[in-house]
Amino acid sequence: MKANMRLSVVVQTKNAAKTLEKALQSVAFADELIVVDMESSDATREIALKFTDNVVSTKDVGYVEPARNKAIEKASGEWILLLDADEEISVSLGEKIETLVATESDVSCYFLPRKNIIFGNWVKDTGWWPDFQPRLFRAGTVTWKDEIHSRPLINGKTDKLPSDESLAIIHHNYSTVSEYIDRLNRYTSITAKFDSKEKSVTTAGLISSYRSELLRRLFLQGGIDGGYRSVLLSFLQANYELVVSAKKWEIAGRPEDDSTSITEMEKFNSELAYWIADWHTKKDGLFRKLFWKIRRKLRV
Structure with missing residues (x-):
């Protein structure tokens, strides 16, 4: 771990040219940005290189969990923020994250609410809200099995942010x-x-x-x-x-x-x-x- 490297943001991508730029712009506050790309055939890699030199290629197996583990392994920060290429961090959530990683606590992993935009609107029912996700965690405390939609293995204490829209990851989910x-x-x-x-x-x-x-x-x-x-x-x-x-x-x-x-x-x-x-x-x-x-x- 590099000295004074407090927060690493890691992003997994696959043909994400339409959404990636917004995602990366939203985490400009990070000390380190790592993009792990799963053999994209569009302009994803070129867009990522505008924001960071840490662009790593990995095999595309059809889902993100193996890429997540590879991305986490590359991170140098004390804390890791995991972001999908079709997600954004709002200004208010970014400020909250900066406060959390700068504050002494015994929490290993924070679950963040996620605001899913599906077919053009925010969906608040059918299990899509608050859709808590384990996305902010200390290095070495969270891993995923290499299985689709697997639950993470978390070592240590967890906590949740409030179910507040201002503190939610914005997820541009199914558009059509x-x-x-x-x-x-x-x-x-x-x-x-x-x-x-x-x-x-x-x-x-x-x-x-x-x-x-x-x-x-x-x-x-x-x-x-x-x-x-x-x-x-x-x-x-x-x-x-x-x-x-x-x-x-x-x-x-x-x-x-x-x-x-x-x-x-x-x-x-x-x-x-x-x-x-x-x-x-x-x-x-x-x-x-x-x-x-x-x-x-x-x-x-």
């Missing part, structure tokens, strides 16, 4: 439905490859995973009240589980499963009835609430 579908296709292939080593494919599992994801996004996480965008996202993300199951089935050789699926569909119907009734108990007037409480109990 086509982009979402393209990434879904890529990520589900990788996820299915990893999951196929551990889990069998069944008709019951296909229905169960779709049901759980859809009802969680719609009701537990408020998508049902969020308008078209949020309801759409709830179904799209449930479809992610559906496609993962389908690709695992293909990897397994498309085995036949003759077991009946009616029991899982009955569960789907029962749980949907429960959540619809639960929604009414929170939205309707007093007498209607009593009616819906009975229906919720009976799941009809």
Whole structure:
């Protein structure tokens, strides 16, 4: 670690020419900037070199976790701020980060809220807010497994910043439905490859995973009240589980499963009835609430 090197920012990239410049401009306060590029074919590397000489190439495996670990290993700072190429650090969050790294504490890793811009708007429901991410941490305390969407391994005490928009990473996430579908296709292939080593494919599992994801996004996480965008996202993300199951089935050789699926569909119907009734108990007037409480109990 270099003397007086307090904060390193590390960024992973793959064909990020459209968003990278804003991302790098937003972390001008860093003592060190490292970009790890996964074989980009656009102007990503040229843009990165305008901001730093620390541009490292790594193999593109289709997802970011291996590149994150390589980027972390290259950092010289006492603290590391991890940023994706489609993210930005606001002025207020940047000031907060500078304060945190300059203050003595026993915290090893801070979880930062993330503001996801999806299909043109900030999405505050369906599990997309506050979307805490472990992005600011002391060197040597956080690593990722080389698996897609893996949870980080954290050594030490953690803390969270408040769920405040001014302290959130700005994430320019899916800009179009086509982009979402393209990434879904890529990520589900990788996820299915990893999951196929551990889990069998069944008709019951296909229905169960779709049901759980859809009802969680719609009701537990408020998508049902969020308008078209949020309801759409709830179904799209449930479809992610559906496609993962389908690709695992293909990897397994498309085995036949003759077991009946009616029991899982009955569960789907029962749980949907429960959540619809639960929604009414929170939205309707007093007498209607009593009616819906009975229906919720009976799941009809």
